[in-house]
Amino acid sequence: MSFIEKLSTYQLDTLKEIGNIGAGNAATALSKLLNRKIDMQTPAVRIASFDETMELVGGAEKVIVSVFLRIEGEAPGSMFYLFSPEQAEQFVHHITGNDEFSFANPPYPDMGLSILHEIGNILSGSYLTALSDFTKINMQPSVPSLSMDMAGAIISEGLMELSRESDHAIIIDTMIQEPESDKEDIEGHFFLLPDPESFERIFKALGVNDQ
Amino acid sequence: MNATNQIIKVGIADLKIANAPDSLRTTGLGSCVGVVVYDLSIKLAGMAHVMLPDSTMSRNGELNEMKFADTAIDLLIKQLLDKGARRYALKSKIAGGAQMFTFSTSSDMMRVGNRNVEAVTERLKHHRVSITAQDVGGNNGRTIEFFPESGILKIRTVNMGESEI
Structure with missing residues (x-):
């Protein structure tokens, strides 16, 4: 893929910084929401085929919970916050104080879904606000x-737009998690997938568009 | 079924051909459509995992023919005929084309599932290949496996159980 080969180290670092700033802000929001310490791992910029993209979260058939949104405007793209069904239960247990919510089998409880939706809303909003402030886009x-x-x-839903141009996705992948892992670990991935035309705009906005 | 049967994996925007007793499998179809074309009399089948409805949507010079409904089905039928399938005996089964997320925005890309199903149906009709069974639409993901031996398509979902068509 020619575009990716042309990316300079400096530009790749810029994409990592975007993950840093966005997910950092989201981790702070989650930490406040749950009143627990949440850490962020160093973001990774991954260039993956569509099949490899699925492998990043455990394979195409693995059941995951996802909050997905499309970004419109000057730098369009797709954004996911992804976590496991077990994690979803923990979120709901923690917020409601009720341990009976289960996402093991449908039908899933409405109240639980509503809470997850709101968490997704807050986290993705925090990510994008930080990103928008940083880039002025x-x-x-x-x-x-x-x-x-x-x-x-x-995840294929987030690949549709870029698949018109490419067979690879550039994914800014940032994991947030609780320090000192145990079974109750809070852990989730942010995937930011800018549409192909957005990279140039992001680089231009941050003054790293010179090859 | 014996232990030597191979399950041939079809990736995203991918296409494979298989003979009985092997089977063809693709996982995690959302708005994508799994298209199976088969000649039961010689137990030969091909499966494509189609992402987008129309190759004119491509913005790239190097076209991946396996990604688009029109070009993938053309290629699928050509490969089956090359391997000895008879055009008049070809039949098809399709699954997928769901809408995984509901958005208030009316972005075209968000209704791509429906458009994929329409495009696949149209292209198969163009080749005069009848669709003998289908499981399309809805809002759930699907994993499908096709057995050229029996012509059965197995469909697995997370929220709606398993079925055979």
């Missing part, structure tokens, strides 16, 4: 949509 996110299904079915 106007971003208009759609209302986030929640789905619990196979990773392949979910």
Whole structure:
């Protein structure tokens, strides 16, 4: 893929910095929401085929919970906040104080879904606000949509626009998690997938567009 | 079924051909459509995992024919005929084309599932290949496996159980 080969180290670092700033702000928001310490891992900029993209979250058939939104405006793209169904239960248990919510089998409880939706809303909003402030690019996110299904079915939705141009995705992947892992670990991935035309605009906005 | 049967994996925007007793499988279909074309009399089948409805949507000079409904089906039928399938015996089964997320915005890309199903149906009709069974639409992901031996398509979902068509 020619475009990716042309990316300079400096530009790749810039994309990592975007993950840093966005997910850092989201981690702070989650930390306040749950009143727990949340850390962020160093963001990774991944260049992956569509099949490899699914492997990043455990394969196309793995069941995941996803909050997905489309970014419109000057730098369009797709954004996901992805976590496991077990994680979803922990979120709901923590916020409601009620341990009976289960996402093991449908039908899923409405109240639980509503809470997850709101968490997704807050986190993706925090990510994008930070990103928009940093780049001074106007971003208009759609209302986030929640789905619990196979990773392949979910993530391919975010690949549609870029698939018109390429067979690879550039993914800014940042994991946030609780320090000192145990079973109750809070852990989730942010995927930011800018549409192909957005990279140039992001680089230009940050003054790193010179090859 | 015996242990030597291979499951041939079809990736995203990918296409494979298989003979019985092997089977063809693709996982995590959302708005993508899994298209199976088969000649039961010689137990030969091909499967494509189509992402987008129309190759004219491509903005890239190097076209991946397996990604678009029109070019993928053309290629699928050509490969089957090359391997000895008879055009008049070809039949098809399709699954997928869901809408995974509901958005208030009316972005075209968000209704791509429906458009994929329409485009696949249209292209198969163009080749005079009848669709003997289909499981399309809805808002759930699907994993499908096709058995050229029996012509059965198995469909697995997370929220709606398993079925055979």
